[in-house]
Amino acid sequence: MTFVARVAPAAQEQLVPPRAAGERAGVGRWGAGRAALREQPPPSCTIMSGQLERCEREWHELEGEFQELQETHRIYKQKLEELAALQTLCSSSISKQKKHLKDLKLTLQRCKRHTTQEEAQLVQQMAANIKERQDVFFDMEAYLPKKNGLYLNLVLGNVNVTLLSNQAKFAYKDEYEKFKLYLTIILLLGAVACRFVLHYRVTDEVFNFLLVWYYCTLTIRESILISNGSRIKGWWVSHHYVSTFLSGVMLTWPNGPIYQKFRNQFLAFSIFQIKTHQPSLGGREEVLPCLLGTPCPEPGRCAPPAGCVQFLQYYYQRGCLYRLRALGERNHLDLTVEGFQSWMWRGLTFLLPFLFCGHFWQLYNAVTLFELSSHEECREWQVFVLALTFLILFLGNFLTTLKVVHAKLQKNRGKTKQP
16 A cells, blocks of 8 residues: 655755756746736837827828918919909900990091091091000900800810910910921921832821821910910911811822822922921021021031921021010010011011912912813812812912012002101
8 A cells, every 4th residue: 555645835845956946936037027028018019109199290280281271272262253353344344445446436437537637637646546455455355264266166165275374375385386396397207208218008198197187286276375365367377277178188088090190299298398397596597697608607506408498487487586576576475387477577588489489389289180180080079179279278378478578568668768
């Protein structure tokens, strides 16, 4: 029979060896450390708490800025309402003034028939003042919203396209000129490629489509500039509409023997007519000596004469407009045009032979197409329509240029007769 001896706890502690007692004490200290760690927050919680405090501070800062923004926006809306009221008041006052001036002008015309010499001078002075007042109204209306014309209504709808600041107007005008620069360079390269490299109908259609899109975009941008005070008018506005129609008819002309007979002539005309815009030299006319055969003052900056009339037009018109605007003789929204205007008389008359050459090439295209329309193989309606369109372009360009030249010569003769 086995007997188990019972030993008291105190005796058990005495029986434990020294090494075992040390290990038990170490275990006790480690347990105490774990308890202390459990009581302290981990480092990650401390970092998150700091980030949350920063987020709270940023939110309070944003809240303060938002309150200021709301107040600023409220003032902005109030000023917009005041601006709209002022615009309406100015527009109605200008309409009233123009109506009264029109009636006054008619009355002066009736009175002019039965006046003495002194009264006639007074009537003439009042008529001049009325004309000057109408020009002032035109400048005022450039900063007021107005109804769009028929074309802009069809394309954009009844959208206000008026730019309120001179800086915005000039920036849009400069963007218009850059658009002409980039697109016409692309069109020139396309015409050269189609004429000498790519003899395919598909590439011709791409070129004609680019022409249609280019002239359509020009008409839209010019209409917006006119709404903002640009004085381009008359034939030079209609010219782009006619060119859009002509390019559209060329796009629909199917391939065939008649098309192939006119293709190279049209592409050569396009190379001659399309303008490769170049930036002006700050309004200075450094390129003129090169064209006259005299030594070039700055060979590194002068461009050689291109075989393209509209390159010359754009290059010199831009410099001339810069000079005239600096002298206060031209509006800051005046544009370069594909023709000749009265302000080009000083310094740009050497362009007239190139212009007349382009006009008569249009007449040559019209005559060629009229002959092709009577050809026995001709079945396309586009041939006769294109002939009429080229004839219209020739008459419009040629007669408008002659009118400008004749008016300028008459004005110069009147000045020479005066003592």
